Amino acid sequence: EDKVVQSPLSLVVHEGDTVTLNCSYEVTNFRSLLWYKQEKKAPTFLFMLTSSGIEKKSGRLSSILDKKELFSILNITATQTGDSAVYLCAVGGSSGSARQLTFGSGTQLTVLP
Amino acid sequence: EAGVTQSPTHLIKTRGQQATLRCSPISGHTSVYWYQQALGLGLQFLLWYDEGEERNRGNFPPRFSGRQFPNYSSELNVNALELEDSALYLCASSGEGVLHYGYTFGSGTRLTVV
Numbered sequence A: 001e002d003k004v005v006q007s008p009l010s011l012v013v014h015e016g017d018t019v020t021l022n023c024s025y026e027v028t029n030f031r032s033l034l035w036y037k038q039e040k041k042a043p044t045f046l047f048m049l050t051s052s053g054i055e056k057k058s059g060r061l062s063s064i065l066d067k068k069e070l071f072s073i074l075n076i077t078a079t080q081t082g083d084s085a086v087y088l089c090a091v092g093g094s095s096g097s098a099r100q101l102t103f104g105s106g107t108q109l110t111v112l113p
Numbered sequence B: 001e002a003g004v005t006q007s008p009t010h011l012i013k014t015r016g017q018q019a020t021l022r023c024s025p026i027s028g029h030t031s032v033y034w035y036q037q038a039l040g041l042g043l044q045f046l047l048w049y050d051e052g053e054e055r056n057r058g059n060f061p062p063r064f065s066g067r068q069f070p071n072y073s074s075e076l077n078v079n080a081l082e083l084e085d086s087a088l089y090l091c092a093s094s095g096e097g098v099l100h101y102g103y104t105f106g107s108g109t110r111l112t113v114v
Helices: none
Strands: A003-007 A010-014 A019-026 A032-038 A044-049 A056-058 A061-066 A071-076 A085-092 A101-103 A107-112 B005-007 B010-013 B019-024 B031-037 B044-050 B053-057 B064-068 B074-078 B087-094 B109-113
Touching: A003 A085, A003 A101, A010 A019, A019 A032, A019 A085, A019 A107, A032 A071, A044 A056, A044 A061, A044 A071, A071 A085, A101 B044, B005 B087, B010 B019, B019 B087, B019 B109, B031 B074, B044 B064, B044 B074, B053 B064, B074 B087
Parallel strands: A010 A107, B010 B109
Antiparallel strands: A003 A019, A019 A071, A032 A044, A032 A085, A056 A061, A061 A071, A085 A101, A085 A107, B005 B019, B019 B074, B031 B044, B031 B087, B044 B053, B064 B074, B087 B109
């Protein structure tokens, strides 16, 4: 059975801290790993990673994939209260289809002022 | 460009009733995915429709069903509602660029079963 595991489940930090969110996976036919941010309802797309060792960056957020060890990390530097959200990791390629995503349970990040 | 739209935003039903949730994908997207997100849990895959056909379903009982219409919009039906069906139901759509851009999600339907 395909599995995506995120850690920690929740994290509370203060503004300015740096955080690292983890995602490990086991899927039958890996094609891609995606990170989403969910603030209230609709998850919004952050990154897609397909190649090992290549960092994707967007402002204070960055992510990297290790296909050998089957994990990815999402880093957020100089956190702000607006970064408070659930961060979801998803993997494409489960159940024999690259187009179907399997999601982890998410990491609830709370950034205190 | 309009995003993925879901209706209704909120739905309150009594145990044993039926619920119908609707989703309109982004124009040009042919795939629609349904996910259930119970409180404090991650997204659980329900159903995937593409070009009017059901491509895959998750580990949910048969009382969860749906369909996709010729205009690619979709309906999720939940029969014989149970209290544990209370959750946020998210619809997402994708097109040919799914391997590069992933899904686009709607804002969800909050279903409460009392």
